[in-house]
Amino acid sequence: MSQALYQDRIVALAKSKTGAGTLAAPSAKAVRDNPLCGDRVTMEIRLDEHGRIAELAHKVRGCALCEASASALTARAVGHTTDEVAGLRREIDSVLSGESQGTGDFAAFAPVAQHRSRRDCVTLPFEALRAALGG
């Protein structure tokens, strides 16, 4: 089961560290913890004049699922509005509950639907981004 969970795509996404780092001049920042495992995601964003995410950077102290999620989220969130980011959250939730297969990199998380205890690892970056966006 875990071999399937950690498909090459997940490992590659985690290793890509897309968006890892910090911003010079963030317009907002948020930190979110998963108290059960101690994982922590710090999310920094800069919004443009239209309220779109111009830049995003994250620091993940977490597992491969959490890192892969942060990478996948970065790739899909930049250039988008708060509402559009909420749509991404709905998409990942439906993937994690097994209701849909997901599009693009989100599809890599489909096997997590079989591992209830790992779902929060995937959603933690989404929580941090929502918080940074003032949700």
Add this chain to the structure above:
Amino acid sequence: MSQALYQDRIVALAKSKTGAGTLAAPSAKAVRDNPLCGDRVTMEIRLDEHGRIAELAHKVRGCALCEASASALTARAVGHTTDEVAGLRREIDSVLSGESQGTGDFAAFAPVAQHRSRRDCVTLPFEALRAALGG
């Protein structure tokens, strides 16, 4: 089992109500409760100049075992000292634990050794008397 527990001797002792009542001029009085069942024994005594129990009266709000015990104790305690009463307590304890058969009316309580939950019913009057004697 209960038929044996309530031998005729127990029922007769309970009905005899030996010592039931109150004293005109008690030298000491004590009340003891069994919180598990709500039973209550009030014990009044008058000591003579040698520290012997000259008179004893009790009020029992309790079961037949408790009443029988109060009757049996009255019969054996009057005329005796605190030390001698302590000896009666040791005797009843050994009857209730099944170690001895007991002498006189105390022998009626032998079947209680098989009913752990009822032992306190028998010892409650002893506790009240000990308290009245200042123990």
Add this chain to the structure above:
Amino acid sequence: MTSKTFDVGAIRRQFPILSRPINGKTLHYLDNGASAQTPQAVIDAVVAYETTSRANVLRGVHALAEAATELYESARADVGRFLGVTSPDEVIFTGGCTAAINLVAHSYGQRLKAGDEIVVSELEHHSNIVPWYQLAQRVGAKLVGLPVTQDGRIDVGALPKTVTPRTRVIALAHVSNVTGALLDVAPVVAAAKSVGAVVLLDGAQRAPHGPIDLPALGVDFYAFAGHKAYGPNGIGALWGRRALLDDMPPFMGGGSMIGRVSLEEITWAPPPRRFEAGTPPIGPAIGLGAACRWMMALDWSAVGTHEMGLTQRMMDGLAGIKGTRLIGPAGLQGRFPVISFTLEGVHPHDTAQILDSYGVAVRAGHHCAQPLMDRLDLPGTTRASIAPYNDASDVDALLEGVGEALRRFA
């Protein structure tokens, strides 16, 4: 004792203890109010957990931990369904009904201040008195007693003069463990609402008689015990209204109920975890879930007819024996199958002991309701309490033993 939709024999066969002689006698178990018996389905659910899925919950990623967590959380959902609530996150597993009430008294109780009032009734079980007494002592609040009628009901007519603007909590038995009387909940909720108080119902004696519709009752907290509802020992449940739970501080501290921990500062997890410190009673919770499923599978209108038929048989039988006195409501209206009585000249313990010699298990004494005994001026009562698996032979054995007790002692 068979009806169209209800076959007591089929029910009895699900309870292994009922087919074993106890001390060589057929068991007539009428002490259900103290602890009900447990069906094979509950035993099987716990043994299955112990032998196929045993692990700690919430914190592990391995297969057993995942399986245990699923079982534990689905037990929570079962309890929620049994209580008629849609959000299982409002269900907190506790060590028992007593622990559930203590949780509210400690946690919600932190809001209370000197001079505030807590209303309980004179017929409460000690478990719904002592935690409030302790709270009152801690904060300087006042414990106020709602009176009880001569036939053993909470006198809701007295609410207007008992509930005041200082009332913060009203904590009452949904069903009395001594008289079987069912509380008329609506006026209690109305009185509480009028002064901004919360209502806790102690459902220990109600839960064993079928699913509950909490939204219809409109109360704020509901507590019950697993072992009285055909589940294991060491488990109970508290339901609390989400908005209240969210604002309540934790009760006990330990693993799983925290956000971040340092020696300088600790933050709390959201409900229900905030209130489940340490490793929860996993096996017992799984057993309680199974017990709730077992109850939900019964046809409770048929069970109720059966239970109340036996109640009537017992009340009629007792009324026909000179020297008996019924304590509690005279009829079947607004009551559950808990029947207390006294025998003239016979102490309740002696009655229970004689009944034991007939294989009849009942409870005798103050039933952890000393204030009610004081109110009714009784040293105690003998109590028979009925479950779906009881039948007419249980009632008849009791009546036979009662006759013997009177002959022997009175």
Add this chain to the structure above:
Amino acid sequence: MTSKTFDVGAIRRQFPILSRPINGKTLHYLDNGASAQTPQAVIDAVVAYETTSRANVLRGVHALAEAATELYESARADVGRFLGVTSPDEVIFTGGCTAAINLVAHSYGQRLKAGDEIVVSELEHHSNIVPWYQLAQRVGAKLVGLPVTQDGRIDVGALPKTVTPRTRVIALAHVSNVTGALLDVAPVVAAAKSVGAVVLLDGAQRAPHGPIDLPALGVDFYAFAGHKAYGPNGIGALWGRRALLDDMPPFMGGGSMIGRVSLEEITWAPPPRRFEAGTPPIGPAIGLGAACRWMMALDWSAVGTHEMGLTQRMMDGLAGIKGTRLIGPAGLQGRFPVISFTLEGVHPHDTAQILDSYGVAVRAGHHCAQPLMDRLDLPGTTRASIAPYNDASDVDALLEGVGEALRRFA
């Protein structure tokens, strides 16, 4: 893995779960520190209670109530024997180790005043931190941390500068749930005595490794959990020194812990009943008694040799794999078979998940010891914890999985 007096195969056959494939794989259960598995003898004891003696305890006179009370009280005596104490009345059944510590923090804690100090260590489990933090908040006391050495031991050398005349309670883990380090108890007791403080040991991780000689340790309170010591969930035990218990107010309120109850005044029963409010976890307590008897029947010098042999095998194996780092004492001296490690470049959760695919159950994360993780500057560790039924194949499967995790992620 057979020694003269110790046959691991014979032990394994007593644990039904070990012979079942989990997700199609042989189970290598190395998550004993979170929850140990339970032997058939414990399951049988609980099922026997449920099917032959189930009733409420202490308050009933019928045959089942007598039988249940005997079983419950003899379980208390078994726990007392396991702890090496002569008076079973000093043993209190609680809902778990967490509940036991909360009991002391609430009850004994009522003596504490503003400015008093409570000493815990930086390696404590949250269950031995949060209740003291909450107590400190309630009364204005101060929580003081005893430091931890780089190899994961409580630094008893720091006692002189940590313990002050204001210290009232010293609460420490007997064995660390992260590093396996055994506490050197004597200097702690000496330091406490010198200032009139009491010592509580959290024995959750010590109890699963055999009988304890409490009188020799000289502490005042001892807490442990049933489910980690091969017993059921929902049960734990607190031992307290009689003279202390006698003077302590109750924690929770409810049935059985009272003397007399009225709404105006309530008096308390003597210990242990004063601290066991409501219906206790009867079945789980009977199971814990059986678990203590099961442990007492083993030859612990042989078991210890076996467990520590496996510990050495695991430490050696890990040392031979590049990228692993052991967290905790390097040798076998003064430690128990709990082994934490990290893999360079691999998050502990990923390690645990990969191990799961080898059938190896371990725990990963902060192990409810966030202050220790902060102290050691780690996001978490992977922890293997060994029980008597583990064998070399369990260790070897873990080592194989560790290799794969490093290959995959690092």
